[in-house]
Structures are given as structure tokens and as C-alpha cells.
Amino acid sequence: xxxxxxxxxxxxxxxxPHLRRFYPSSFNRYIEPFVGSGAxxxxxxxSGRLRDHDVVLIxxxxxxxxxxxxxxxxxxxxxxxxxxxxxxHAIDGDSHYLAVRNERFNPMRDRLRxxxxxxxxxxxxxxxxxxxxRTGFNGLFRLNxxxxxxxxxxxxxxxxxxxxxxxxxxxxxxxxxxxxxxxGGFERACEIAEHDDFVYFDPPxxxxxxxxxxxxxxxxxxxxxxxxxxxxxxVGLARRGCYVLVSNSTADEIAELYEGCDVVRAAGLRxxxxxxxxxxxxxxxxxxxxxxxxITNVTADSTYAQASQxx
Ligand SMILES: C[S@@+](CC[C@H](N)C(=O)[O-])C[C@H]1O[C@@H](n2cnc3c(N)ncnc32)[C@H](O)[C@@H]1O
Numbered sequence: 452x453x454x455x456x457x458x459x460x461x462x463x464x465x466x467x468p469h470l471r472r473f474y475p476s477s478f479n480r481y482i483e484p485f486v487g488s489g490a491x492x493x494x495x496x497x498s499g500r501l502r503d504h505d506v507v508l509i510x511x512x513x514x515x516x517x518x519x520x521x522x523x524x525x526x527x528x529x530x531x532x533x534x535x536x537x538x539x540h541a542i543d544g545d546s547h548y549l550a551v552r553n554e555r556f557n558p559m560r561d562r563l564r565x566x567x568x569x570x571x572x573x574x575x576x577x578x579x580x581x582x583x584x585r586t587g588f589n590g591l592f593r594l595n596x597x598x599x600x601x602x603x604x605x606x607x608x609x610x611x612x613x614x615x616x617x618x619x620x621x622x623x624x625x626x627x628x629x630x631x632x633x634x635g636g637f638e639r640a641c642e643i644a645e646h647d648d649f650v651y652f653d654p655p656x657x658x659x660x661x662x663x664x665x666x667x668x669x670x671x672x673x674x675x676x677x678x679x680x681x682x683x684x685x686v687g688l689a690r691r692g693c694y695v696l697v698s699n700s701t702a703d704e705i706a707e708l709y710e711g712c713d714v715v716r717a718a719g720l721r722x723x724x725x726x727x728x729x730x731x732x733x734x735x736x737x738x739x740x741x742x743x744x745x746i747t748n749v750t751a752d753s754t755y756a757q758a759s760q761x762x
Contacts, residue, residue, distance in 0.1 A: 457584050473696045484652055485637060491653070503629075520572060526618050530619075545604045548604040644691065648694070650695050651696045653697075657673075725743055
């Protein structure tokens with residue numbers, strides 16, 4: 452079993468039992484335009500369903516993609532660096548976290564930033580990214596106005612920082628023949644996807660309330676216009692004959708875009724509500740069960756638990 456390497460806001464491990472029902476029984480390429488911690492990619496990989504398939508993993512977070520590329524290419528160097536970070540963290544977690552974040556990670560990110568805005572990750576930088584992710588507050592990745600990572604330390608008693616085996620399994624999955632990583636926007640999927648490809652979209656969720664802030668994954672948010680552009684992309688790919696699966700919140704703006712939309716139905720897409728648990732919310736009282744949308748043109752596999760269809 453390959454588990455994701457990173458904690459990631461909106462990570463889909465908890466939703467996997469619902470999502471698995473909508474993995475097509477056969478497909479050509481697998482494309483995931485908001486890959487984050489890659490819960491669905493690693494699940495598909497672990498089940499053997501990606502064997503002999505080309506895979507395209509896309510995310511607009513340059514650090515995430517830079518880290519994955521380096522994990523793929525240099526897992527042992529990263530594991531060595533993580534062990535050193537874990538040993539120092541065990542002595543004084545909070546002050547070590549802040550020193551790594553302010554004195555090493557941010558300055559090194561700056562030095563390795565390219566003209567195109569991407570960051571040329573090294574094993575040392577990737578190890579710090581993973582360390583800050585596993586020990587920082589709720590696995591958030593947040594940048595301030597100056598583009599510096601500014602997440603405070605998390606509250607973990609014994610965080611699992613260095614896990615050589617998991618790192619090796621993740622590296623092996625990312626190094627599989629045919630797996631491609633792309634730093635870019637979700638629209639890249641339109642340039643790539645063809646008939647019979649399986650495309651899973653897990654965008655930053657539209658907030659259920661004006662104060663909920665699930666959309667702050669990077670400095671730039673994912674707003675209403677982005678959600679509307681995404682809906683057009685999803686409809687376009689369904690029309691093209693791709694297998695499409697989308698997860699999103701049941702916010703009113705998403706209901707309008709999918710549940711109440713004739714164009715979506717005409718493209719053969721159905722909108723279902725499933726019960727989920729929100730793992731990451733700064734407000735503990737909002738961590739209870741919520742409903743989420745799955746939007747898909749894949750026929751459900753009846754061997755998995757039921758979801759309730761709304762349109
Ligand atoms: C809900 S998370 C995905 C979580 C993922 N399914 C998992 O299991 O961890 C959304 C991801 O979309 C990325 N993102 C935000 N805006 C984007 C855009 N316009 N195009 C592509 N990726 C984007 C974020 O960096 C984040 O990793």
C-alpha cells in the first residue's frame with residue numbers, strides 16, 4: 452500500500468471509499484490536474500490499475516511539484532536529510548521548526564527560484580518541505596505577500612518525519628514508466644486529455660460559509676470564476692469522451708454550476724452527494740461530517756458503498 456507522503460488540506464484519503472466506486476473499469480491515461488498529496492493517484496497505483504498506463508499529475512503549486520520531482524530522483528538523499536531534521540526536531544521542536552522555516556527553507560527557496568517563477572528543488576530543500584509539512588500547522592502550505600512560507604508550528608506529540616519506506620514507495624510510484632509531473636493550471640488537462648482518458652478533478656473547495664477558508668492553498672485563491680472555468684472544462688472533457696470524476700463542496704455556487712445545470716446533464720454528468728469528514732479546519736467545531744459532491748459520467752461500481760444521487 453502506497454500512502455501519500457504529505458499531509459494536504461483537502462486530502463482525499465477519507466473519501467476514497469466513495470471515489471473508488473467511480474474508477475472506470477478500463478481507461479487509457481490517468482490525468483489528475485489538482486494532485487495535492489495524490490491520495491487517488493497513490494490508491495490507483497497501489498491497486499495496480501495504473502500498470503501500463505500513462506499518468507499525468509498536475510498542480511499549480513511549484514513547491515509541491517518540485518518536491519515530487521526530487522523525491523522521484525533522489526529519495527535516499529532526502530531520507531538522509533529528513534533523519535537529520537527529525538533528530539534535531541526531537542530536541543526542541545518549535546524553535547527548530549522556526550529556525551528551519553525562517554533561516555534555511557525560505558532563503559534557499561529564494562535562491563533557487565527561476566525566472567519563470569518555478570523553484571529548482573534540491574534534496575535538501577525537498578527534505579525541508581516535507582519536514583515543515585509534517586510538523587507545521589495542519590499540513591498547510593501558505594505564503595505571505597512577500598512569497599515566504601509562513602505556516603506556524605503544529606501541535607504534534609511525536610510527528611512521523613522520516614519514513615524511509617514510505618519515501619521509497621512514493622519515489623517508486625512517481626518513477627513508474629509513463630508518469631509525468633507538470634507544474635501548471637488545471638487547464639493543462641484540456642491540452643492533454645483524449646477519448647477514454649480518466650480525469651479526476653479535486654479543486655480547492657468552494658467555502659460553505661464566507662469565513663471558511665479551504666481555498667487558501669497557495670497565495671492565489673480559487674474563486675468563483677475559477678470554479679466556473681473548471682465547470683466548462685469538466686463539461687468539455689465529458690463531451691470529448693473522457694471519463695470524468697470531480698469532487699467539490701456542496702456550496703450554493705457549486706450546486707448552481709452542476710446540480711441545477713442542463714449543460715452538465717446533457718454532457719452525461721450526474722451529481723451525487725456523499726457523506727464525508729472534514730479533517731482540516733482551524734475551527735474544531737467544523738470538523739464534523741459534511742456532505743460533498745461527486746460529479747461524474749462513470750457508472751458506479753455496485754460493490755462499493757452507496758452514494759445518493761441528486762440529479
Ligand atoms: C483539494 S487540493 C487537492 C487534494 C488532493 N486530491 C489530495 O488528495 O491531496 C487542491 C490542489 O489544487 C491545487 N491548485 C489550486 N489552484 C489550482 C489551479 N488553478 N490549477 C491546478 N492546481 C491548482 C492546489 O495547490 C492543491 O494542491
